[in-house]
Amino acid sequence: MKTIFIVNPSARNHHSLTSWEKFQKGITIPYSLYMTEHPDDVRRIAGELVRENPGESFYIIGVGGDGTMNSIISGTAGFENIFIGYIPGGSGNDFARGYRWPRGKHNAYDLIRETLHTPLPISMDAGLFSIGGGPKHYFVNNIGVGFDALIARKANESWLKGKLNRWSLGKLIYPVILCREALSFKPFRAVIEVDGVKRTLEKVWFITVSNQPYFGGGMKIAPEARPDDGVLDLTIVSGLSKWKLMFLFISVFFGKHTELKEVHTLKGRSIKMKSRKGIPVHADGDFAGVIDECRELHAEVTHGSWKMLNRSRWEKC
Numbered sequence: 001m002k003t004i005f006i007v008n009p010s011a012r013n014h015h016s017l018t019s020w021e022k023f024q025k026g027i028t029i030p031y032s033l034y035m036t037e038h039p040d041d042v043r044r045i046a047g048e049l050v051r052e053n054p055g056e057s058f059y060i061i062g063v064g065g066d067g068t069m070n071s072i073i074s075g076t077a078g079f080e081n082i083f084i085g086y087i088p089g090g091s092g093n094d095f096a097r098g099y100r101w102p103r104g105k106h107n108a109y110d111l112i113r114e115t116l117h118t119p120l121p122i123s124m125d126a127g128l129f130s131i132g133g134g135p136k137h138y139f140v141n142n143i144g145v146g147f148d149a150l151i152a153r154k155a156n157e158s159w160l161k162g163k164l165n166r167w168s169l170g171k172l173i174y175p176v177i178l179c180r181e182a183l184s185f186k187p188f189r190a191v192i193e194v195d196g197v198k199r200t201l202e203k204v205w206f207i208t209v210s211n212q213p214y215f216g217g218g219m220k221i222a223p224e225a226r227p228d229d230g231v232l233d234l235t236i237v238s239g240l241s242k243w244k245l246m247f248l249f250i251s252v253f254f255g256k257h258t259e260l261k262e263v264h265t266l267k268g269r270s271i272k273m274k275s276r277k278g279i280p281v282h283a284d285g286d287f288a289g290v291i292d293e294c295r296e297l298h299a300e301v302t303h304g305s306w307k308m309l310n311r312s313r314w315e316k317c
């Protein structure tokens with residue numbers, strides 16, 4: 001079993017490299033290190049490892065945030081002998097929350113070391129999506145259409161996120177942008193199809209399709225979602241007044257928003273979505289495109305498509 005660390009030096013607005021350099025000094029297990037410049041580098045690295053070491057198994061440990069874990073899982077899905085671990089180093093780290101992985105670097109490292117000689121893999125799901133019949137991409141946490149995608153996009157573009165990340169306060173950007181954008185956002189009509197059943201929804205703020213419960217740095221948007229159950233969880237927010245949006249924003253941290261009459265939940269394996277005007281889409285917190293009448297979103301679950309290296313935290317529940 002070989003251990004490979006794949007570090008995204010640009011996570012947490014480039015602050016992850018400095019914290020990795022400090023952390024690296026404490027690693028006692030043998031490992032190889034790759035710094036990636038682009039998300040696509042991971043597939044090339046995984047391909048080379050598997051070709052050059054036939055029959056060998058690998059622990060691939062991502063170091064970064066949710067975008068980094070998306071790139072690691074997208075780049076390694078389909079390789080039989082790859083087991084994925086994580087050293088959290090991003091701004092939001094919802095991957096750690098949703099996959100019951102330690103959020104502290106040192107605890108995460110201990111968990112990886114625990115299974116070094118006796119792997120305890122667990123198969124996990126991912127989601128696949130495409131827009132307007134374009135290329136398919138993976139998501140590991142969730143995709144969102146509407147207001148949440150708008151917030152994610154504005155937050156990633158904001159100069160303030162970089163400044164806040166310097167003090168590990170990056171997620172404070174979300175309430176700031178939410179208040180600003182809520183004033184001008186216009187809810188939209190959407191047509192969705194879940195496992196073949198069509199519905200037209202009016203005055204939609206956003207629709208999230210989740211593989212695990214968390215998004216936006218700790219908001220429990222899909223409290224019932226499990227990344228190993230073979231289904232995706234939809235959270236639909238529609239017909240909400242602007243003042244109630246603030247209430248929803250607070251209650252979502254506790255997963256209580258689903259009790260509001262404006263919040264509906266569904267489960268499904270195959271989802272289609274379209275809307276009349278250009279509505280933004282995010283995948284794992286990164287802007288992924290827009291949907292409209294001609295550009296439909298398709299999402300599906302890929303059950304058990306990758307392996308996480310330690311199942312011990314799932315056995316306790």
Ligand SMILES: Nc1ncnc2c1ncn2[C@@H]1O[C@H](COP(=O)(O)OP(=O)(O)OP(=O)(O)O)[C@@H](O)[C@H]1O
Binds near residue numbers: 009041
């Ligand atoms: N393996 C990779 N190598 C280089 N860049 C990557 C890699 N994976 C993702 N990226 C890019 O780096 C950006 C930031 O990475 P990431 O999302 O991991 O950190 P973050 O935004 O600080 O954390 P979080 O998503 O948890 O809030 C991503 O938006 C993506 O474009």
